[in-house]
Amino acid sequence: MAKSSSKSKASQKKLAPKMKITPEIIKEHGLSKDEYKIILDRLGREPNINELGIFSVMWSEHCSYKSSRRHLGKFLVTGEKVIQGPGENAGVIDIGDNDAIIFKMESHNHPSYIEPYQGAATGVGGIMRDVFTMGARPIALMNALRFGEPEHPKTRTLVSGVVAGIGGYGNCVGVPTVGGETNFHKGYNGNILVNAMCVGLADKNKVFYSAAKGVGNPIFYVGSKTGRDGIHGATMASAEFDDDSEDKRPTVQVGDPFTEKLLIEACLELMDTDAIIAIQDMGAAGLTSSSVEMADKGGVGITLNLDKVPQRETDMTPYEMMLSESQERMLMVIKPGKEKLALDIFQKWELDVAEIGVTTDTGRLTLKHKGKIVCDIPVAPLADDAPNLDRPFVKTPPQDVLNAEDIIETQDYNDAIKRMISCPDIASKRWIWEQYDRHVMSDTIDSSQSGGDAAIVRIHGSNKAVAITTDVTPRYCLADPYEGGKQCVAETWRNLTCVGADPIAITDCLNFGNPERPEIMGQLVGCIDGMNEACRAFDYPVVSGNVSLYNETNGQAIPPTPAVGGVGLIPDLAYFSSLEGAKKGDTLILIGETKGWLGASIYLREILRREDGAPPPVNLGLEKLNGNYVRRLIRNRRVNAVHDCSDGGLAVTAIEMALASNIGIHLKNPTHISGHAWYFGEDQARYLISVEPNSVNPVISTAQGLNIHAEIVGSVGGDMVSGDNAFDISLSQLRKLHEDWLPNLMNS
Amino acid sequence: MRTAVIVFPASNCDRDAAFALEKITGIAPEMVWHRETSLPKNIDFVVLPGGFSYGDYLRSGAIAARSPIVKDIVEKAGKGLAVAGFCNGFQILTEAGLLPGALMRNKGLKYVCRPQKLRITNKTSRFTKQYGAREEVIFPIAHHDGNYFADDTTLNMLEKEGRVVFKYTGNPNGSARDIAGICNREGNVFGMMPHPERAVDALHGGTDGIDLFKSILGTL
């Protein structure tokens, strides 16, 4: 460290004339006094504004994970199939035959609230870049969305903008959007969540990483030009050294999916050669974080000549260029001698491209602009000295365990079922997913269209497929972060199991409120611990993810929402399932025991307007036992349809199966518990399966032999959905209720 | 038999088209970059694929329709080359003047992706012969600008000459007279908004599209 500070003193004279770094400017950059002291020490002098900006973004919550890092470190991140865990642009898993799946999920919450179309669109663009940066062709997109209550004046505009933005980007780039989830709750009125996930396919031996290597290697910039887009926070500071004219203000990032598509094709074409040493997309804090990450990981220095950066606007300052968040840009280190090859490919695809710098042996990030050195800082402290906070947290107090007998039983099951099937969280989301191209690339085997538990996307040209799902139940996480954390991981595992896949690994997007509040920190820690326990129980590691904090308005935080994206493998498409296949004459069997857990349930919320009670506990051992059995039944072709029994309980699960299979069902009343507990209880580790008559005995007796609870709960046939004396509704009426809710909302 | 798929910047159903052609002919098609000034030799059938050529900027298909390769295709289509455009390919064909009319923003203003029922309204065309007595097919649709427009004179002429090859059952986009696909007077150039190339695989979008390819390939 001493060595680098003396070096910087020597170079200090060459620094551009600088504005005075006042305490206000430091504060505007989100740096604490202690953090600023570290900067002074590492530099051995005062930083200039460019350097301050760079420290500020690298040490921001977004880039440094300062509030969550120590807790994320607990996650299970390794496994037999893990090629790359957290720490790169995305996680990489092995699916055999030299194929690797690369995936990640990321949030774009705040931008989507400000400008829903562009915010959501650029979220999709960003997550795709994280995936193709590593050498994968994106093959599927998912999205996990949370909006405020339906009646809220902003909700409709936000829904239509976000959905159009996701579709507008993904459809244009030509990657199918195959699934996702959408919730509505007043807890998101002031802070919606837009989490996007991308899954890509690469050659296992051709995965690309971001560590720059070697000295004297050229650094290429490719993609769109740099403008004053979304320059991080510190607006005031940047305005101070410019005149305050309207057209110099930072602007909202606008996505250009056309350029993204060209960028994908060009990068993949170049990746087919051996020209790339390292590659990194420019995400948040664009040029800064990409160059610092590449240099830090490779243990090298980087010198950039900012005059060479393709610029969309005139008179851009170094500060603006380094902090710009213009989209559709990549940075790469190219092998010397391969410059022309790279240039030719990028020019063929009509992209802006420039050689803007070189790797060095100084360990420093040095920036030149108009003949002057405008930044000269050691790289190591940007990463190593990033704050790693141990924020105080308090455990979320437990909610009472509710007894079904103490909860009012509906006197009108027909009415209750109709209300549940058309309630915001359960109603059909067709209005949304019909705006997404789900089929492009010719490999979508199952998608939102079936209402299935997980999407199925074939590995092109083969007979195997990946299964993909995203899940979290925020009401459970709010009531009990630890159990809720277990539950969201377990639900993805269950959903992958439902289609017959072997679950492999997850990505996550941890959306929480302000971590400076100990209660919120308690939610974050609780969820992470719960998730981690489930990951370990299933041997189901976390390979990538993202944290989004400060999702709150006026002290009102969102419900804790750790969205989980799970990926599994269907080794042979001869054996997979969905909820569509129930046939006349089938018997419905419920795997897993129903005790009738109504705390934190949809029944409680939608029918009784109560949101209290402890959520259903997750018995991970049981989950594994039951899930492995269901997967085995699928592979032995014992089932016609499978559906995970979760939100809304048995009744909703069975109706969803009936709707998807387009056939009526009949359910039996319980003998051991009351009707509402039986039909609407949300006990975990359960699967509803539809089997042919000759499979009933084998399925049940094998289950008994394995100590698995399996019981006949009904039958398939006719055009009514009924429960012994309890309810009796035509499938067509239910379909209408289920389908109409969202279009009615959006057209109202 | 040699087939070709044209690749424009941000064509994205080029792979879908290639998948279908290879599945049906057993031979991978030539993938031809839009900057080429002429098609490879001995091409019998050309597909302009779906997607968002040039991001659908300005108008869907407009910029692609002015590319060098399309000039060559227009010329060869005039001499009888079989050409089909699906989705964005259909938009390009109308923009290039090979087919009449224009494709405007969907009436509902939203992008729409769903399996779509279609009536075969000309069973003897070079693109539908194989369907025999079949009246209906289901092809996926996935578009934002699929609302077919032409003036009444043109529409009357198309109907009279049997050039309306497919119509929608349950119009998804506001197209005039429910038109989903049309051909030129000579019958060698065909365009439709739905995606027959995504309906050649039972696991994917069904198999109703196979006969469309067999029809045209069988006439070459």
Added chain:
Amino acid sequence: MKAIIKIGLKPGVLDPQGRAIARGLNDLGYNDVKDARQGKIIELDLVGEDKVEAEKQVKSMCEKLLANTVIENFSIQIED
């Protein structure tokens, strides 16, 4: 020089966007709006001095690319 090109749908061509705008405004309570049409405006930065020549050029750009004359009309204005 600058060229300002206005492109609108020909009379008689149904304008779904225009209709949706009028309806949207009515829904918001702007009942004085009887009808709406949506068009495009394209601004080009041109090098050169000769306005007459520029206008000729821009007209040919419109015919060849910028407007689809099956459904659209255009008008051109050249400015400094």
Added chain:
Amino acid sequence: MKAIIKIGLKPGVLDPQGRAIARGLNDLGYNDVKDARQGKIIELDLVGEDKVEAEKQVKSMCEKLLANTVIENFSIQIED
């Protein structure tokens, strides 16, 4: 009365359409085109006589629905 509303991207906001148009024109050999921007033009038919009031109304329509003021600017012209 008529209201003519021009809506364009704010200065500095990326305009991918404009860029594609400029390139498309260059490709067709129009090399004098240096840059292009695309905006919208909306024409409203209004009942009423009072131009001042109309302008006020239309401004509020722009802010509430017609323009996305996060990324777009608009200008209004009222005509008979």
